Amino acid sequence: MSLFASELRRAREGFGWSREKLAEEINFSTSLIEKVECGNKAPSQAFAEGVDRALATDGLLGRIRDHLLTQAGLPEWFRSWYDIEQEATAIWWYELLLVPGLLQAEGYAHELLNGDESKLAARMERQQILTRATPSPPELVVLLDERALRYPMTDPQGMRAQLERIEAVAESFVVQVVPIDCGTHLHLDGSFGMAVLDGREYVYVDTPARGFVLDSPDVISAMKRRWDLIRAEALPRRQSAELIREVAEQWTS
Known part of the structure; x- marks a missing residue:
């Protein structure tokens, strides 16, 4: 994002504005503007549009x-969720067959993305929200179908490395496994995510062709009910960790 950073600084200084003045005009913090100008923070769509207007x-x-997001391998339809994900205070995700992007190890993601280096770099960059110092990482809860632990996306060593990555994430965030023999079929309808940003709730629904971000109250209410029913069938955190460790060892035994 160095090009964006330099053009932002050039435009602001050309306008004769301080960072404080720009922050006041676009209703974003001075610290955020500083981070974007220093290349330490990716700008959201709302930020870019606000600066363009001001x-x-x-x-x-x-x-x-x-242009930069296209180069980085983020398709246009995913960018609204990317923006939400980067700023969200809470993220809940259910995944049926594959490990979700925020939990993917590099080798696993490399296979899933067919070796596309730009997409791989973008996938790894997304995960920085889990380790950042400021703002604090989001609250993250992941419900992971047991099938995702056993589906051979890569070779046995790669699958073990992936499950060890999940174990590491589970030390700081909530990861629960939905067993194959659970008592509901709702989880078989596909993967989805939910997030909270500035007090608003959003849903991301995945399809084979593309994903969609939805924010209508009816959809959010329905997805929350679905989430609650699936989570009711999930193993507790400790049992989930034990199963993840057991399957990880099975991959190379």
Whole structure:
């Protein structure tokens, strides 16, 4: 994002504005503007649009952001969820067959993305929200179907490394396994995520063609009910950790 950072700084200084003045005009914090200008924070779509309006740049920063995200392997339809994910205070995710992106080890993701280096770099960059110092990482709860632990996405060593990655994440966040013989079929309808950002709730629904971000109250209410029913069938955290460790050892035994 160095190009975006330099163009933002150039436009702001050309307008004769301080960071504080720009922050006041676009309703974002001065510290965020500083991080973006120093290349330490990726700008959201709302941020880019706000700066373009305030500094009369005719959409330049928005176009730069879109170009950089395209180069980074983030398809256009995923970017709204990417923005939500980066700023969310809470994320809940259910995954049926594959390990979700935020938990993927590099080798596993490499196989899943067919070796596309730009997409791999973007996938790994997304995970930085789990280890950042400021703001604090989001509350993260992952419900992971047992099938995802056993599906051979990569070779046995790679699968063991992936499950060890999940174990490591589970030390700081909530990861629960939904056993194959659970008492509901709702989990078989596919993967989905939910997030909270600025007090608003969002749902991400995956399909074979693309994903969709939804925020209608009816959809959110329905997905919350589905989440609660699936989680009721999940193993407790300790039993989940034991099963993950057991399956990890099975991959190389």
